[in-house]
Amino acid sequence: DAKTTQPPSMDCAEGRAANLPCNHSTISGNEYVYWYRQIHSQGPQYIIHGLKNNETNEMASLIITEDRKSSTLILPHATLRDTAVYYCIVRAGNTGNQFYFGTGTSLTVIP
């Protein structure tokens, strides 16, 4: 079952940073935080994941609090194409462990 809590929806102005929060207060020491997004009628797209250090790639940055009970996905310069449902998932790092999706945050980027 999903172990994360996210706001159901958010708006962000085009060109501004989108900061998407996620609470995972029951995360275990061996569980990673993953972020995916899903654009309407497509399969989810991998964005980023991390264990305890902050991570950055070409798509986004992931900020994990020191106690690891929450994290924030940052899209530095949101575009209209970033409008999607964003899912935060916690999962142990073994290959066979499942990815359980919660309800996610529907992000709308406004022109």
Add this chain to the structure above:
Amino acid sequence: GAVVSQHPSRVICKSGTSVKIECRSLDFQATTMFWYRQFPKQSLMLMATSNEGSKATYEQGVEKDKFLINHASLTLSTLTVTSAHPEDSSFYICSAVGQLNEAFFGQGTRLTVV
């Protein structure tokens, strides 16, 4: 990123018939694949975990005899919806786990049972 191909992307079938959906990892080998179902305006619901060379593990409430999963190779898993009924109409999505333990998803299959 790694590519997972799902086929077909869209299928319409008659009630009572069976439908097979294929999921392929194109540029990596995946010992583990997952199958999900998604109804309109809802999140993805995990149906089963498919492990290469062994029986799939089904989530609670998912009928294993209705949703047959075969993972015969490290690059291919199939989901067969047997004796499909209108309530099985849904968006089915597969994913394969890459070497860094991230899951890559197929583009999904829209199944409509009439």
